[in-house]
Amino acid sequence: MALKTLFNQIQSHLPTKEILAKLESNNTLYLNKFAGSSVAFQIKHIHDLKIPAWVITPDEESARTLESDLLELGSSDVLYFPATAEKPYDTDVISDPSLLVQRSDIIQQVSAKKYPLVVASAKSIFEKIGSPTNFKKSTLILTKDDEFDLDHLREKLVSQGYEIVSFVGAPGEVAFRGGIVDVFPYSGTYPVRIEFFGDQIESIREFDPGSQRSVSFLNEARLVPNVNSIGNDQKESVFSYIDKNTLLIVIQPDLVENNIDELWVHATQNFSQLRNSDAPEPMHLFIDFQEYQNTLNDYKKIYFQGIFEQSGHEIIEWNAGPQPDFNSSIKILKSDIQDRSKKEYQTWILCDNDGQRDRFEELLGEPNSSMNYLLLINSIHEGFIHHDSKIAVYTDHQIFNRYHRPKVRQKKFRGGFSVKELRDLKVGDFVVHIDHGIGQFQGFKQIVVKNIAQEAVVVQYANDSILYVNVSSLHKLQKYSGKDGTAPKITKLGSGEWARKKARTKSQIKDIARDLILLYAKRKANKAFAFSPDSGMQLELEASFEFEETPDQN
Known part of the structure; x- marks a missing residue:
């Protein structure tokens, strides 16, 4: 049973219609009593209605866990806008190029999407980036069959910060080999190979930087600059890229504001300690608390779980509570499920893998009217209980006090001669x-x-x-x-020597495979020693293993 089934049950109880109705007449709305990952359920339901949204969280970890929850719930188009991991005016810190590339990539994708869903932290919006005007001006668009002077292309890419190398292997690199130009842009997954005949572009294709194999053929290549390196004196806040029709969703707004204020104080202190430096003032590189507040006034916004006065604000409460602490005890968990079953609650337990699900099945026994529970192989960050719908959602890593690793999308490259x-x-x-x-x-x-x-x-x-x-x-x-x-x-x-050697090797491999098949067939036919089934204590010990299991362990 997929997580979609659980989402469908919960979404019918979400106050989405009420939220959108109140936003028609109010710029600001406060949502309270959304516990655990129920916040992600509500955000997904809003975005499913084709409403563009940016979500701001207090820190990078909470941004990552929210992105992970949204991915698990099926929001495959969610984008994560990272902070640079740089400290203000600290010249000794080496920048992480992957984060700089990701920021440029997200800005490019946001510009192309009609209904973006972006998750960002307080620190990532604290850092200003190149203005939309300069970003657009610096973006190169190359189209098949068009003419483009190769020398001008080289000059343009170098001015954008691209490094000339023999073979491209990382974003921000370009290789010129006669009429072939390989560019690894600051956006997208793969580098681009552009083949010229004279000054005419004959073909454009994406290729795997490891094996050099073609991935796809393109009619157009868009080469965007590093959004963080465009004119320090003309930087603007991230909000300059966010359309005014976008809904801003702020998680724990008091913490977000506090973190932005602390970052600003830290930046101004570091700047004041600089000597004989031409570095721009903090106001050119970062946003302060006042600029953040003023910018938010231009958007419709939702505040989740903030500390605010009840009077003078539009507030919607959902009546959800956090997952109880079971302290790794199956006995306490069973008692909780039984008590909730008497009150007609349905308990959903989300397991990280097949092994955990199988252990829960043996430890909890068959579901029935007095033990009303369901098991899913999915993973969200935190469980919750919605009392009005009588749905309890528990996570196995919280039951056994294990660390939850957020799900992160990884770019895949095929193997070969790298x-x-x-x-x-x-x-x-x-x-x-x-x-x-x-x-x-x-x-x-x-x-x-x-x-x-x-x-x-x-x-x-x-x-x-x-x-x-x-x-x-x-x-x-x-x-x-x-x-x-x-x-x-x-x-x-x-x-023909190499062909004969390959043929002999293939023949020998077939012989080995045949011997292995015969060996395993004999093992299968023989009667093995039957060990006694695992006891309840053994299963509970395995289920409470505090470290994340690898695929071969479960």
């Missing part, structure tokens, strides 16, 4: 080509193919035969890995 490995190669190193066998790496050489200059890897084989491997075929190359201190025999091109 650019890093290629850069680390030395002349004379042994390499293996999947079609031609073992040779020696002899460096790089620019060759002309169909009147187009291209970069190629030079591999030397027996009898001084040379093979040129285009960078688009790097997935066929890999570094030789064999017995230490023993040089391999170099293959002779055109002899």
